[in-house]
Amino acid sequence: MGSMNWARAVLPACGLTIVLLTGADSALGQSSDKAGNSLDDPQQANLAAVGQLLQQLQSEVRMLSSQVDSLKRQQESAQVESAELHKELDAAKSQLLALGGKSVEDDPPQNSAGNSGQQTAIEARIARLEDNQQLTDQKVAEQNQTKVESSSKYRLRLSGIVLFNMYENRGSVDNQDFPQLAKAPSPLASSGTFGGSLRQSQVGLEGFGPTIGGARTSAVVQFDFAGGFPDAPNGVSFGLMRLRTGTVRFEWENTSIIAGQDTLFFSPLSATSIATLAVPAFAYSGNLWSWTPQLRVEHRFMVSDNSSLLLQGGLLDPLAGETPPSQFYRYPGWGENSGQPAYATRVAWTQSLQGQKIIAGIGGYYSRQDWGYGRTKDAWAGTADVTVPLGNRFEFTGQFFRGRGIGGLGGGIGQTALWNEDFTNPATEIYGLDSIGGWAQLKYKASAKLQFNGAFGMDNPFANELRQFGGNQTYFASPLSKNQSVMGNFLYQPKSDIVLSLEYRRLNTYTLDSAANRANIITMSVGYIF
Secondary structure, three states: OHHHHHHHHHHHHHHHHHHHHHHHHHHHHHHHHHHOOOOHHHHHHHHHHHHHHHHHHHHHHHHHHHHHHHHHHHHHHHHHHHHHHHHHHHHHHHHHHHHHHOOHHHOOHHHHHHHHHHHHHHHHHHHHHHHHHHHHHHHHHHOOOOOOOOOOOOOEEEEEEEEEEEEEEEOEEOOOOOOOOEEOOOOOOOOEEEEEEOOOOEEEEEEEEEEEOOEEEEEEEEEEOOOOOOOOOOHHHOOOOEEEEEEEEEEOOOEEEEEEEEOOOOOOOOOOOOOOOOOOOOEOOOEOOOOEEEEEEEEEEEOOOOEEEEEEEEEEOOOOOOOOOOOOOOOOOOOHHHOOOEEEEEEEEEEEEOOEEEEEEEEEEEEEEEOOOOOEEEEEEEEEEEEEEEOOOEEEEEEEEEEEOOHHHOHHHHOOEEOOOOOOOOOOOOEEOEEEEEEEEEEEEOOOOEEEEEEEEEEEEOHHHHHHOOOOEOOOOOOEEEEEEEEEEEEEEEEOOEEEEEEEEEEEEEEOOOOEEEEEEEEEEEEEEO
16 A cells, blocks of 8 residues: 555656656757757867877876886996996905015016006006996986976086185285285284185086087086175175176087186186185286186197197186276276277197196287276286196196286286376376286195195286386285295095095285285185085
């Protein structure tokens, strides 16, 4: 009885539902007929878009899969290379131990020199193998680490050095943490100072771009923290970031074009020191230097299988060394007032001899300076540089110059021009200061990880010119007639990314017709290279 009642209630409801559905279907059919293909076309468009997205996703998945396979192959290759280097290193060490354990009686006396040379060669080979092994291990590790990311699809590399210098100065100097000049003692100053600094740490970014017209493209920019001090308590510990160099390079097989701010290519060398990274060693003591905006071209010729010739030429911003008159706005300097660039060139010859390179170069520089009221002067310099290996352990390096009006390049101890009357008087004559100087270094490579360096440098402006103009010149209250520097240091790298150094320098700075001001500087340095 209950089931009959249920049937009577359900059957009318089902009939009503069927009628409603039939009417709705008919209405939809009529609406579809009236609208034509207005509903079908968007559906087809959406299906086509979805198909395209699926195809794009499939393409990207295939590309990612290919890249993953490539990285796996590179990692496997690096691991195989690492294992082979381990075997070669173990074999070389076993050979060295065998030679070291052999008694003198086992070898005839006439072979002792040969065995000593062979043992030295094996030691050098082991050192190279260790460095190669470390490099290979780093490459293997690179496969599993996150790279520096940039908005470009091309590779970007971060590099630099975290450098801590702790120093002690005996005597008065122009700058405590990397001094270049010795000064007369001040009544308020101490005869000795002590301090530490991280200001000479550096950070660099190097990008590797596409090949354009057969040229590999790249760019690099470098900063340090020696740009001054903020006006704050203990501000000497808060070094301000400073732009050092930044270049864009186009490099073909034998030709390069470099544009940007760079070191002086016609004065390319500097003595070996990590105590003075913020300013090159022997700056104002015979080493011409500046970070100068420039555009240059380099071309290399192969003269023979063992020798080559490098030609360099470029246009430079004609800097004269003056201090900017404004902190925020750039005004033209005396060289820029001339309306023309500075010109420079260098020719260098390289000779390979028993796996080592002898390099000798000569260079030239010219710029025009306009000191106002039509007072134009020529600034010029001639340079020479040489690098000569003396066997496997020693190396001689030197660089020399003779010039006029080159205080902007560090010549003349930073003194560019002289005058004997009021500078603002149009009748006052301007004279470029002549100077001569240079530096030389002898390096001893005790091992692949340890080296000793000794060097001497001097900048000697012409005293008769300083005397003639009564000491009235551009930058110093008292004219400086000579600056000498003596340096000795050692650098030890227990690992490729750690460097330790202890350096001694002595500065002798002469004011005109006076005794020298002297200072002794001892610097201990600890650096981490990344």
